[in-house]
Amino acid sequence: MVQGDKLFRRVGVLGGMGPEATVLLMQRLIAAVPATDDADHIPLIVDQNPQVPSRLRRLIDGTGDDPGPVLAAMAQRLQAAGALALAMPCNTAHHYAPAIRAAVSIPLLDMVALSVMHAQGLAGPGGKVGILASPAVRQIGLFDAALVAAGLVPLYAEEDAAMLAIIRRIKAGGPDDTSRAELRAESSGLLARGAIVQMIGCTEFSLIAGATDPGAQAFDTLDCLVQAILTFATAEQAA
Numbered sequence: 001m002v003q004g005d006k007l008f009r010r011v012g013v014l015g016g017m018g019p020e021a022t023v024l025l026m027q028r029l030i031a032a033v034p035a036t037d038d039a040d041h042i043p044l045i046v047d048q049n050p051q052v053p054s055r056l057r058r059l060i061d062g063t064g065d066d067p068g069p070v071l072a073a074m075a076q077r078l079q080a081a082g083a084l085a086l087a088m089p090c091n092t093a094h095h096y097a098p099a100i101r102a103a104v105s106i107p108l109l110d111m112v113a114l115s116v117m118h119a120q121g122l123a124g125p126g127g128k129v130g131i132l133a134s135p136a137v138r139q140i141g142l143f144d145a146a147l148v149a150a151g152l153v154p155l156y157a158e159e160d161a162a163m164l165a166i167i168r169r170i171k172a173g174g175p176d177d178t179s180r181a182e183l184r185a186e187s188s189g190l191l192a193r194g195a196i197v198q199m200i201g202c203t204e205f206s207l208i209a210g211a212t213d214p215g216a217q218a219f220d221t222l223d224c225l226v227q228a229i230l231t232f233a234t235a236e237q238a239a
Helices: 019-032 055-061 067-080 092-103 111-123 135-140 144-149 160-173 177-192 205-211 221-238
Strands: 011-015 044-048 085-087 128-132 153-156 197-200 217-220
Touching: 011 019, 011 067, 011 221, 019 044, 019 205, 019 221, 044 067, 055 092, 055 135, 055 160, 067 085, 067 092, 085 221, 092 111, 092 135, 111 128, 111 144, 111 197, 111 217, 111 221, 128 177, 135 160, 144 153, 160 177, 160 205, 177 197, 177 205, 197 205, 197 221, 205 217, 217 221
Parallel strands: 011 044, 011 085, 128 153, 128 197, 197 217
Antiparallel strands: none
């Protein structure tokens, strides 16, 4: 896509999981572009679909509908609308990445793989990586295989119920001081167990990413995705 004298590749966003996290992705992408005019920014096609079946109910409670077919249909719509790659600002939903990839012929910018690569650069061989995420992420081992293959040791917060409560509070009412204090406590617990490098592995936590223990070297998986979108969208300019 040509905007002014710039050539961009359009990215489709599978959004709504949750809605604020999708808006935050767009805000961070806008902030990452050294723009002097509207036309300098990255074109997106956003499917903001809060009706994607709950990943938490499906994976934790075992009672919800399967999000996979809904995500696959969203991916197909985005490709048909002109997207040349896909991005999904929800860590847990990457459990359904195989269904998305099978439904389209364009790449999915994989937030899990991108984040593990970033963690490897920070932690080094044998390093412990704390994962601040939904209990579903631990249950399905979303990051585990990739972290172990990279020579890293995954550590999770010990209080699943507390992590789930923070997520549900943010989904219901947005960020608040209670959520920040509870996330900091979980981050401090990981730090005490040797996880200096910590990843924000839930896009609800991305809304309070600054609440991690100040002694931790924390990074947000959402930022890894933002950088991948920027790199993909602008790649043809250098060609």
